[in-house]
Amino acid sequence: MILNLCWNCGQPPEGVHFCGHCGSLQAPVVDYFAYLGLPQKLQIDRQDLERRFYELSRRLHPDRFFRRPERERQLSEDATAWLNDAYRTLKDPVARAEYLLGLHGLDKTEQKSSNVPPELLEEVFELNMALEEIRSGDESARPQIEAARKKFAGMLEDLHGSLETCFAEWDGGGRREALEKIYGLLNRRNYLRNLLREAQGAEP
């Protein structure tokens, strides 16, 4: 563990944003949830989040540190960038979940969207066939693509429902299985979105 000491007074800062002893601004060292004073939960009250963001912005923004020494101005820029990145991530449910997964070692970059989920194999095969036909000028596959688009859109909607259930499951018990389910769902979501985009792209 890295011992984190206040750059100004040399004591452990005992505060997330400012040193509890000398009051000076600290470099951001905690995750997005902690920085906004929130537990690592996936169901978030948007209004509460916004209120926290505004309140911290008022205290951390470079405009407030304008007449302070260079070092503090730099810290304020880093702190505000961290706050802004945190707010942007947590405000979006999918980005929020992906971030939490990352904190638990389930990195988004390791998801392979090229792996077709087995239950979708047939649909993907049919869609590709139909897309091929359209590309070669055969319009008869048009209704098939429209049907596929509708189907994928419906699946995506169902998936969002499942995601919400899993969010509640994680928030209720903090069990790793819930995170792994979310991981699988997000993987599938990426895949579905790509399919949907392809089907939409073929529309006249």
Place this chain on the structure above:
Amino acid sequence: MSSVFQIDFGDQPQDLIVGIDLGTTNSLVAYMDSVRPRIITDQDGEKIVPSIVGALPNGEIVAGRAALEVLLTVPDRAVYSVKRLMGKGVSDVQDELKLFPYHVAPDSETVIKIELGDRVLTPPEVSAHILKRLKQIAEAHFGQPVTKAVITVPAYFNDAQRQATKDAGRIAGLEVLRLVNEPTAASLAYGLDKRKQGTVAVYDLGGGTFDISILKLHDGIFEVLATNGDTHLGGDDIDNLLIQIALEDLASEWGEDLTKDPVGVQLLRRAVIEAKHRLSTELETSIEFDYRGRQYNRVLERALFNRLIAPIVERTLEPCRQAVEDAKIGVRDIDEVVLVGGSTRIPLIRETVQVMFQKKPHTELNPDEVVALGAAVQAGILSGVQQDMLLLDVTPLSLGIETMGGVVSKLIHRNSTIPASATEAFTTGVDGQKNILIHVVQGEREMAPDCRSLARFDLKDIPPMPAGMARIEVRFLIDANGILSVTAREQRSGKEQSVEVKPSYGLSDQQVEAMIEESIEQAETDFQRRQLAEARVHADEILAATEKAMEHDAWLELSEEERAAVKRASNELRVAYHAEDHLLVRTHIDKLDAATRSLAEQMMDTAVKEALRGKKLSEV
């Protein structure tokens, strides 16, 4: 723990910071007094400084109203709308260069170089002359030096255009404390009343650029939700349409191709702009152009004008729709619409905005002044006068890096609140590889060549390691000005990695430094020139006075030697007059002054005697 610690500025003196609207057509400077922002006027009481820079016959560079004179008499010695060239390469601006009377020097690929009189200036240097003029006006107002400023830029300006604006400030001797987006600045001025809450759309159509910003106002916080625009769309385009029509008319009516005549084109441009302005209040007007004894008069009805400009107005709508979508709101969620920029005086634009947003737009604030006023408010926020307000702006364009096959990997998405950062890890592909080249681009397209190239960063001196072992974390930070900086760290050694930046467009730091020095030297030369001109005026006066005095009775009352001394001194002054040295001229003025002293006394005596003649002593 409380916030008392960081906002206690009580004992420090407040900085003098001005707010500057550096516009395509006009510029203004403002400041924040204890209650409200105010525009600073020049010695003639004028608020608006035309964004024009010109070279006088003696080589002196002038900006503002004096340069407008130059533009209308010797157009190729004046530069206008230079904002359109900021942060651009010559290939970006071929179309406008055809219309400008000024010439571009060769070697303008990464920075445009403009020939102005006997000098070659880059757009930041030209803008710096406008800024210096504004600085001068502010200094005259305050009676003290002004060195700090907040400058506004179009929200849709990219990194290079922002950097160019900052460079202009530095060259002008101004520390640019913050670049603020124009529509956001306008919202600051508009929403100064802290009770204002809700969602506001700011539609800003100026001389050369269009911006749309959507903001959420909440307890003094101005949060930009989304912005969009076109840095190549504005009143200039309308002027060019009208000029084109008039030129065609003239070709058939006068049988003359005026395009070859820069003075004619500039005067026609003025005539067209005046007609455009009149059409905002009248339903019908005419373009009136008298030139070299010939008259051109063309009736222009608003209906026809509307048809002409419809495509330009139409081009503003897609950015509006995109901004509403990006803000993740609906048009109905927008509570108020604010109009900014001179072009929003055009009735068709007001109508179009009203239809688009389903609201009657606000027009209480002067669209020419509101941006400068907002810049002054931001200056007030920085100096601590306005502590309860805070502006949270966004970056208008996504930032990405070029990856394999030219595909862009986006690191910071458009409309992210700034400062914003992203960290990306890079590794080597070959054993012992010493450097990694990173190409940073800005834009929304998938492929790098379709985006705007910002810079190439060379990560150098990577410790020798087998391929794939090095792990270099690169941090991209867009600061509160919307300007990118890059830092890199090799993870294994923890060593801060040196990053060499090659900006794709714009000036390097060394070039800016050189320009600052040159501008100081030029200021010295300009100062010398002015001194010389003033000394010569003075010399003319004293020589003329001396000659006149020689015809006076008093001349004959001088001794022979005195007369000889006066003649010698005036001859010497005539010789010194042509030397390019104002001190020499001054010295000889002083000598002639000394030599003519007794002559002057004699004349005074004579004058007194004249005046008293025939009067009794008691009457004096």
